[in-house]
Amino acid sequence: MYFRQKKVEELLEQCQIFKNLNAQEMQEALQTFHYQVKKYQKGDILVHAQEVVVQQLILLQGDVKSEMTSFDGKLIKIADLKSPRILAPGFLFGNHSHYPISLTASNSCEVMAINKENFLSALQKNAKLQLNFLNLISNQTQFLTRKLNFLNFKTIKGKIAHYLLNSQKRQQSNPITMDQSQTKLADLFGVTRPSLSRAWNDMNHSGIINSQGNQIQIIDLKALRAFLG
Amino acid sequence: MYFRQKKVEELLEQCQIFKNLNAQEMQEALQTFHYQVKKYQKGDILVHAQEVVVQQLILLQGDVKSEMTSFDGKLIKIADLKSPRILAPGFLFGNHSHYPISLTASNSCEVMAINKENFLSALQKNAKLQLNFLNLISNQTQFLTRKLNFLNFKTIKGKIAHYLLNSQKRQQSNPITMDQSQTKLADLFGVTRPSLSRAWNDMNHSGIINSQGNQIQIIDLKALRAFLG
Numbered sequence: 001m002y003f004r005q006k007k008v009e010e011l012l013e014q015c016q017i018f019k020n021l022n023a024q025e026m027q028e029a030l031q032t033f034h035y036q037v038k039k040y041q042k043g044d045i046l047v048h049a050q051e052v053v054v055q056q057l058i059l060l061q062g063d064v065k066s067e068m069t070s071f072d073g074k075l076i077k078i079a080d081l082k083s084p085r086i087l088a089p090g091f092l093f094g095n096h097s098h099y100p101i102s103l104t105a106s107n108s109c110e111v112m113a114i115n116k117e118n119f120l121s122a123l124q125k126n127a128k129l130q131l132n133f134l135n136l137i138s139n140q141t142q143f144l145t146r147k148l149n150f151l152n153f154k155t156i157k158g159k160i161a162h163y164l165l166n167s168q169k170r171q172q173s174n175p176i177t178m179d180q181s182q183t184k185l186a187d188l189f190g191v192t193r194p195s196l197s198r199a200w201n202d203m204n205h206s207g208i209i210n211s212q213g214n215q216i217q218i219i220d221l222k223a224l225r226a227f228l229g
Numbered sequence: 230m231y232f233r234q235k236k237v238e239e240l241l242e243q244c245q246i247f248k249n250l251n252a253q254e255m256q257e258a259l260q261t262f263h264y265q266v267k268k269y270q271k272g273d274i275l276v277h278a279q280e281v282v283v284q285q286l287i288l289l290q291g292d293v294k295s296e297m298t299s300f301d302g303k304l305i306k307i308a309d310l311k312s313p314r315i316l317a318p319g320f321l322f323g324n325h326s327h328y329p330i331s332l333t334a335s336n337s338c339e340v341m342a343i344n345k346e347n348f349l350s351a352l353q354k355n356a357k358l359q360l361n362f363l364n365l366i367s368n369q370t371q372f373l374t375r376k377l378n379f380l381n382f383k384t385i386k387g388k389i390a391h392y393l394l395n396s397q398k399r400q401q402s403n404p405i406t407m408d409q410s411q412t413k414l415a416d417l418f419g420v421t422r423p424s425l426s427r428a429w430n431d432m433n434h435s436g437i438i439n440s441q442g443n444q445i446q447i448i449d450l451k452a453l454r455a456f457l458g
Contacts, residue, residue: 050399090374093360094367098399100374120360127353131322134349137366138323144373145319145329151380170279170327 005030008037008112011060011084017132025126032122033114040105046087049102055113057087062109066101080106089133090140092116143188150189153228156199159189161227164209164218175210175217234259237266237341240289240313246361254355261351262343269334275316278331284342286316291338295330309335318362319369321345372417379418382458385428388418390456393438393447407443 009026012018018026037060040046046057046064059081066078078101081087091097093116114122123130153159163185167176182200186193203209208224210217218224238255241247247255266289269275275286275293288310295307307330310316320326322345343351352359382388392414396405411429415422432438437453439446447453 050395090367090370092367093363094371095364096371096375097367100371100378120356120363124353124356124359127349130353130359131349134322134352134363134366135324137363137370138319138321138326141319141366141369141373142323142325142329144370144377146325148373148377148380149329151377166279 008060012058012112014084015058015086016136017058017086017089017129019132020128021126025128029122029126029129032118032125033112034118035112035114038111038113040109040111042105042107044105044109046103046105046109046111047099049099051099053088053091053097053099053116055115056089056092056119058112058114059083059085059087060110060112063106064103064109065106066103068101083109086136087111090137092119147188147190155227155229156189156191156195157203157227158229159191160196160199160203161224163189164216164224165228168218175212175215178214178216237289241287241341243313244287244315245365246287246315246318246358248361249357250355254357258351258355258358261347261354262341263347264341264343267340267342269338269340271334271336273334273338275332275334275338275340276328278329279327282317282320282326282328282345284344285318285321285348287341287343288312288314288316289339289341292335293332293338294335295332297330312338315365316340319366321348376417376419382456384456384458385418385420385424386432386456387458388420389425389428389432390453392418393445393453394457397447404439404441404444404446407445 009023009030012026012030018029021029040062047053049067049069061083063083064081064087066081068076068078070076081103087103088099091099123133150159150162153162164176167179168174171177180188182196183193186196189196200211203224204211206223208218208220210219238252238259241255241259247258250258269291276282278296278298290312292312293310293316295310297305297307299305310332316332317328320328352362379388379391382391393405396408397403400406409417411425412422415425418425429440432453433440435452437447437449439448
């Protein structure tokens with residue numbers, strides 16, 4: 001039992017929500033949580049889309065996939081989620097706290113489940129935990145706001161141009177320092193990683209930009225702006 | 230000074246962030262805030278787009294408009310915001326805490342400004358304040374998630390069909406109870422209120438749905454599904 005508890009703590013240390021908590025604070029948080037650990041087998045449904053969120057779930061082990069059901073009953077995969085990580089933190093509070101997607105186990109999973117009230121108490125008791133959670137859900141708002149902006153640009157090159165021009169405006173420098181990976185950027189744009197790479201390389205070879213690692217120099221500003229449409 | 234303080238409290242009572250706080254809790258929160266009140270005249274810029282958010286702003290009096298600047302320098306109005314209300318709560322925390330828009334005074338405004346650290350301390354001291362803020366920023370995440378879903382449907386009738394079918398699935402009943410006004414729905418769909426009304430009335434007159442106040446009966450399910458495209 002002692003070893004089991006140790007293991008849970010080691011897994012949780014890798015989650016952003018527990019960032020900067022020392023061993024004692026971690027133990028206090030776990031005690032306040034009064035958590036249960038649920039086990040799932042491959043194909044088991046953890047939550048259904050539209051279900052009301054009453055617990056904060058933390059995926060301790062295994063992988064889950066998030067899926068949407070279209071109105072003709074087709075399942076559309078949205079994302080693969082790897083442990084350890086918090087699940088749908090932006091949906092525990094608020095007036096529309098329903099899961100927007102279903103979550104299905106891709107293999108054997110262990111999930112920590114914490115009642116909303118206990119989770120809230122733990123946030124109230126520990127300022128670091130509170131700040132971490134506020135950062136997590138604010139990141140979601142910020143990601144979605146930026147994603148919505150990118151939807152105005154129909155082509156991938158248009159999205160890249162918008163991203164680079166915005167980064168330049170914020171950083172006030174050329175070259176621009178990329179603050180996220182191409183995988184995260186593809187996610188933000190709502191396109192696949194290979195399509196993004198193709199468009200990116202194309203703009204590089206045409207001499208519009210010059211990428212060196214995470215440093216991107218805008219060479220032909222006029223051509224870049226032209227992609228905004 | 231006493232009257233001034235009373236007035237601020239009366240204005241704040243109308244903000245969701247102070248919901249359920251009693252007079253003493255409100256005073257304690259205000260003391261922890263160490264707030265400043267800033268005054269703006271019509272046309273003054275409160276914040277610029279891309280500026281880093283370091284204070285939580287609460288609009289006490291007057292109206293502001295949020296605007297985006299396109300890359301050719303045009304200002305595009307996004308929304309009119311009326312006092313009293315909290316401004317951009319989802320952007321105080323997180324890794325990309327830059328204002329996504331600029332805020333300009335539409336008339337004489339008074340704005341309460343609270344430093345991030347003081348705001349965080351007040352949330353830590355009062356559980357109701359913490360819950361209210363978590364609800365506010367979670368609502369933003371949930372609103373944006375739903376808004377992104379609606380963007381898949383090109384026509385307004387497609388968006389209405391998606392909304393009604395989803396509501397029916399969640400409420401497991403027909404008629405469906407509308408949980409938001411047509412103004413909020415138009416905002417969610419990213420369309421104007423008159424366009425929404427027109428499409429809505431059209432579906433009513435064609436006998437696809439039957440609206441009676443906030444009760445909507447789906448009459449012709451097949452025709453409704455056909456709008457999903």
